[in-house]
Amino acid sequence: MGPHDHGTRCGCADSQNLAARLFEMQRAAMDLAASLSRAEDERDAARADLRRERAETARLREALVAIERDAFHSPHCEVGRCIDRCSLRLARAALSPAAEPAPPMTVRAKSRIDIEGFPRRNRLDHNTPAEMAIRAAVDAVEKVGAHPLLTEIVMNLDRAREKLADYVDATLLAEPAPPKEPTP
Numbered sequence: 001m002g003p004h005d006h007g008t009r010c011g012c013a014d015s016q017n018l019a020a021r022l023f024e025m026q027r028a029a030m031d032l033a034a035s036l037s038r039a040e041d042e043r044d045a046a047r048a049d050l051r052r053e054r055a056e057t058a059r060l061r062e063a064l065v066a067i068e069r070d071a072f073h074s075p076h077c078e079v080g081r082c083i084d085r086c087s088l089r090l091a092r093a094a095l096s097p098a099a100e101p102a103p104p105m106t107v108r109a110k111s112r113i114d115i116e117g118f119p120r121r122n123r124l125d126h127n128t129p130a131e132m133a134i135r136a137a138v139d140a141v142e143k144v145g146a147h148p149l150l151t152e153i154v155m156n157l158d159r160a161r162e163k164l165a166d167y168v169d170a171t172l173l174a175e176p177a178p179p180k181e182p183t184p
Contacts, residue, residue, distance in 0.1 A: 121165035134161040
């Protein structure tokens with residue numbers, strides 16, 4: 001037997017160093033196993049999140065199909081159906097995998113037509129059928145549920161309603177006022 005060929009119970013420094021290194025390697029292996037387990041848990045959580053997002057997107061697509069089906073059977077005028085189709089195109093684009101970012105918000109000009117101190121566009125009794133159809137489309141999208149994509153669709157519809165109100169206000173200002181009848 002050599003000088004360090006004692007059995008397993010050797011008290012020499014080499015055996016103690018070897019045991020310490022073995023203990024450190026075991027602890028490192030346990031830390032690595034725990035780290036691997038945490039990484040696997042995070043991966044599983046990410047997969048679960050992805051499954052939930054996919055299910056939510058599928059639910060939104062189904063709701064969009066239902067809205068689309070109802071839109072073509074709606075009692076709205078032809079302008080309303082056109083607006084419904086446009087809003088549905090926006091919804092489809094928002095739900096597509098490669099959705100483009102929303103255009104920046106624009107500040108609208110103040111309505112130049114006031115009725116009893118309120119802008120015409122804010123008076124539902126003075127809105128055109130097309131403006132009311134956009135409001136109905138917003139209501140229909142809001143009934144679907146809560147989701148960032150649906151919020152984006154509502155914002156786009158509101159922008160469209162504001163643009164339409166700008167157009168209506170401009171055409172109403174361009175039309176000459178009807179002549180007043182003389183009072184007897």
